[in-house]
Amino acid sequence: MSKILAKAADLGYQRNLLASNLRKNRTNTIGVIVPRISRHFFSSAIEGIEQTAFESGYNVIICQSLEELKRERNLIDSMLANRVAGVLISVSMETTDYDHLLGLKKNGTPILFFDRHCEIPGNSNVIIDDFQSGFNATEHLISNGCKIIAHFSGPQELKIYQNRLRGYRVALEKHKIPYHPELVFTSRLMEEDGMENAKKIMSMGVNIDGIFAANDVSAIGAMKYLKREGVKIPEDIAIVGFSNEPISEVIEPSLTTIDQSGHKIGKLATELLLKQIKKESGSIRPETVILETLLIARDSSKHLSTANK
Amino acid sequence: MSKILAKAADLGYQRNLLASNLRKNRTNTIGVIVPRISRHFFSSAIEGIEQTAFESGYNVIICQSLEELKRERNLIDSMLANRVAGVLISVSMETTDYDHLLGLKKNGTPILFFDRHCEIPGNSNVIIDDFQSGFNATEHLISNGCKIIAHFSGPQELKIYQNRLRGYRVALEKHKIPYHPELVFTSRLMEEDGMENAKKIMSMGVNIDGIFAANDVSAIGAMKYLKREGVKIPEDIAIVGFSNEPISEVIEPSLTTIDQSGHKIGKLATELLLKQIKKESGSIRPETVILETLLIARDSSKHLSTANK
């Protein structure tokens, strides 16, 4: 009788998904682990993830590792205990040991890496072409007349920063510009690091006229410092940075950015994960999607002044 | 015997929290609903929420209403079905009818509003002092010599924008500046609206020399437009905007901002919610925390030029 259902709805009955999931031995929850939710790249990725998951009837548990391996392990355990249908992760900068991640796979839970991937074979990834982006960024600076180009990188434990650095080196090489390790600065992805690095290049006694910043936080920190010091961008120093979308244009209308859409990455990652979830877990075959990034050159018409040495 | 436990761990046993929660008839999951995850205020609030919840052993399900009432209803239903321990919400701009929210309370699930609250009595809220912030922002512009001050508001359905507007009006009144409704522009919280509004004030034939932007998106949009048009900030037009933290300083080192820490609001909201969850649900008494905001005046030493009419 549907009368019963009507009465139930009337009484405010709400079916218990916990019981349902327990019985069916599956959940409609996707676990997401990112280093920090508030970093714009990740929050926009999460936005794409949530939206895509919601459309397929999935919920999303969001957690942050705060760049700590210990926390990441903890979170993976909690996700296993909650029997999530699959996991999307951008690993912490401390993640050099992958046992906890492999544990998930052993369990049959699909896991997919986005943006910050690990080089363990047999994994699915949705990533950008870090090498090419680094190459393009550097070449752009060169073709705008920059002669001495610094590189603000990120933690070298992360493959993405290794690859971006490689792009930088190969671009220099192609254009017969010598590579100087002293011009490469790493950071722990804090704004202060970017400021610190900018300060360093100013006091090096070398006329650096270009910076390729491989992470937005460094770019912002550097920009803050340089602006305060009265350095003109891009006239004195041209910067190409990975974009933190809402700021890139306002911050400095002439800033050239590598546009890496978090939303798009999140969407694609979720679609791929859902495909894996819906298949029998046995038949998951790893798949890697490499997205192209877009270099948005806003300074193309403003060539560097030839006054630069 | 703990030998059994050891063997269990060895076999990769993971206790099933679904079954545990079903049995105990409670979960350690907090539901969070925000309009858009990627807006910086919300992502930093979520960061605070996740961090605080994690420390108390709670998970966080994050959802976005995308400003749609229909989706919000949907999400609340889903949270009820998942038997979340409590809900933190910043309502959508379409939320003028509160049945779905009251449904939660009837169920005994604590619900707490943060930032965007509703004026239904008997609720718990963690909010900022919108009236005072609006008042301070406007008075700051006045005391820096602004004579004709526009206000970029947000959707008037939301109490927070009504209150900020009220602060603006009262400040004008106090300083005997006439209030002109034509100088108040609303927006749907899109950057384009901010640009559109900036365009309007430029073509009004009135010498507007100050803008109080009650939402960061408007401030950014306006700034983009004005910079493109060659308007000097704050010399030609001074702006006070609610801050989108990572940009405020870089965007325009002289921009004055109302600093509204999402992280802090998220942390406090979660602490309060957890307190309510841990009590017997019968004894929840509504509590409202009103946080003060900080006006960070970066243009205090740069008074407007008297050349402004």
Next chain:
DNA sequence: CTGTTAGCGCGTTCAT
């Protein structure tokens, strides 16, 4: 098509 039943994995209770 409708009605009944077993059991998902845990925590609680009651009996040893």
Next chain:
DNA sequence: ATGAACGCGCTAACAG
């Protein structure tokens, strides 16, 4: 202390 058994609310399988 240790163990056995029940039931949380649901769904799938099976019977009528």
